[in-house]
Amino acid sequence: MATSSSQTLALQRNSSEQNRFMEKLMSKIFSFYDEQSLIDVTFKVSNPTALVPAHRLILAAASPYFENLFNGNQGTDPIIEINDIDSDIFERLITFCYTGQALITVDNVAAMLNAAIVLQMDDAKNRIVEYLMTRIDEYTLQSAYTLEHETKCEVLKQKIIEYETQNFIKISQSDEFLNFGAEKLQRILVSDNLNISREEDAFDAIQRWYNYDVPTRQQQLPLLIDCLRLTQFKVDFLMTHIQPLPGCELLAFKAVSWIREPTVRPMTNMRFTEPRGVSATNCGEKTILAVCSELNPKLQQYNKTEDKWQEYASINIDYGGYRTILKNDNLLFIGGWKSCATFNIVRSWNIRNKTWQNLPGMIQARRSHCVVELDDKIYAIGGRDGLSSVERYTTSDGWKLVNSLIDGRYDAGAVTLNGKIYIMGGYKIHNDKTNFYMDEHLQIKSVECYNPDSNTWTSCADMKLFHSSPGVAAHKGHIYVLGRGDEYSHVCVERYDPQQNTWSQICSLDVDPGYIACVLLDNKLWAIGGQSESAGKSCVSVFDEENFCWVERCLLPERKVCNCFVVPETLLFSM
Incomplete structure (x- = not known):
């Protein structure tokens, strides 16, 4: 057949020949249309x-x-x-x-x-x-x-x-700006890419917006001021401009304390401590930080130049089942369990100064759940024991429940793409208790998509294989899922096209299945995990899209990879 894997691979190995063929084909097709033929x-x-x-x-x-x-x-x-x-x-x-x-x-x-x-x-x-x-x-x-x-x-x-x-200064002077909603303005102000030459520009814009309707907007003012990089202001400015604003006194005092007393910084809960453009999500050359094992995890950092891994830090955690996410310069450890007890705790570990902070706990205790970030909001989804509930965290409102999953699930994969959340695979609880021998924890292929605008989950096409705790990443408009699938000798890879709502299998990763994570570095898809022939180490591979194959990199000297994140190299060498 014309769609056989061998012929597809042959075309992909000779991209210039494929391009010439496609150009000739499309030219002929358009001539048919232009001449109204066939x-x-x-x-x-x-x-x-x-x-x-x-x-x-x-x-x-x-x-x-x-x-x-x-x-x-x-x-x-x-x-x-x-x-x-x-x-x-x-x-x-x-x-x-x-x-x-x-x-x-x-x-x-x-x-x-x-x-x-x-x-x-x-x-x-x-x-x-x-x-x-x-x-x-x-x-x-x-x-x-x-x-x-x-x-x-x-x-x-x-x-x-x-x-x-990019055009914040110009827009902040327009009449439309005065009618912005507080949530919309927050979304703009938190951006590390906000195109301003000094933080005072953002403050002036807030003042103009606030003075347009003081009685109505007084309650939202502290939420907007908290979006500023307060530690970039001088102490005099904080005390004369920020501190007198209603509801902003504590924000000003914390910023002053941060500036004047460096020794108290680890105990001071500041939302932003760095200038715009140098957070973990936006600055300089980037590399990979891997979280390895659950109990007392080690953080391994990747040296791209030398193609090797080295330990960055070891974290003291005596429980498992949590999920991690990168937020600014912090790793958030969300949920977990120990001694048959499931937790709702949320703890933040600062990558720069290696210190802990406690954040508001979730409404629902969770383990083996999924966590993602979308539009500066953190979502905790599902979890062990058939949880279908979903909750969302913002710094202003804390944790709030949103609509639940169609199918409760755990050990699933989740990712964001095009302003939506996709969750796929994992296990669900089997409700039929009539068959004593039937395993109540069933693997599922189903996929759901969450639209935050309508607060709804909808079903998507099922995956071709079962995947539990897969590596998941969004890359060039597609979703990649890497997991054991139905095989036990290698890692199966599936790719989802959201426009067509279809799944297709692509070349497998020839490593023994195991814990695996996916990240995007230098616009390439990296698979980190899966057992190597060397006991106690994990494989690292990069997807070569032109030749449709996986290229091996230096082994990771840890057996279990829980998660991986792309961070600036300067973040790991800042201390």
Whole structure:
């Protein structure tokens, strides 16, 4: 068959030959469209009425909307009516299916985006959003806000956030800024990429926003001030400008204490202690920090230049079942269990100064759960004993429950992509107690997606294999899952396409299955874990996308890898 793995691999090994083939093929396909040759479907579109010819195969490949349409009741009809899209807009998007290009103007960009969303044409949607943002001054930012509100387009939302961050000074002087909601302003102010030359610029913007409606906004003021890098201000500024603000006295005093008394810094709970642009998520050359074993874990750091690992620190923890996440310059240890007791505790370990802080505990005690961060919010999902509950943490509101999973699960994998959370695999509790011999903990292939805007979980296509405690990462618009699957001799790898809602298996990782983690370093997918032939060590491999294979790197001198994080090298050598 044309889709056999050997032929696919042959094409991928010769990318230049593949490119020439695809260019020739697409040129021929477009000539068929341009000449209306071999047409097998015609659309009758309104406003004004027009007939638009096309090829089913091309449209189905370009959009799930057309794929479902042609597989449905109207699939074989020679003429199909489209009533909710203007004919000119529809024809431009059909052309995009063939060429990857469409004539977009400031006047039609809103209609084009709405139609691309209806037709589930994600590539066109991305292109339209890019066009809009390059002409934001002509289109106007207020119009972009309105369009994002009407379409609920996540891509547009993220692009607007990037624009607000890069053009903060200009936006803070606009009339639209005065009507920003407090949560929206918080989201902008916490960014390490906020384009300001000094922290006072952000403070001035908060003052302008606050003075516009003092009675209503007084309660939110401390939340916004807490987004500032307070330790970057001079003491006089803190005492004359920050301390007098209602609800901000403690924030000012903690910042002053941090500046004046370095010895008390480990005991001072400050949200931000570094200037913008130098946090663990944004600065300099980056490397990998691996958390190895659960009880008294060791942190191993990777030296890219010498391709070797060395111990960074050893942490004193006498319980297991927790989950870790990187937040700014801190590793958060969330939940866990010991001696048959499950915990709701949350502890923060600062990577720079190697000190602990206690954070507010979760509502639900959890172990073997999943944790992810999305939009500066931390989510704790599921857990042992069939938990389906999900809770979300923010520094302003603490832990709050959100909608529960469809299937309670533990030892699953979770990752964020395109503003949503995906959770996959793991185990669930079997409810049928009639069969004494049936294992009540069943592996599952199911996948769920959480949309924070609608606070809903929806089912996605099942994985092809079972995976428990897999390594998971989002890379170039796809989700990669690495785990034992149904095999016991190597690590199976699956890749999910969210646009098509499909899973496909890719080349396996030829290592003995074991604990494994995935990270992205230098825009490459790294798999860390799986047992090597050397007892007590873990494998490290990098996915070579051009040659469709895994390349081995230096073994990690630890047996169990709990998690891995990408951090700036300067963070690990700052002490």
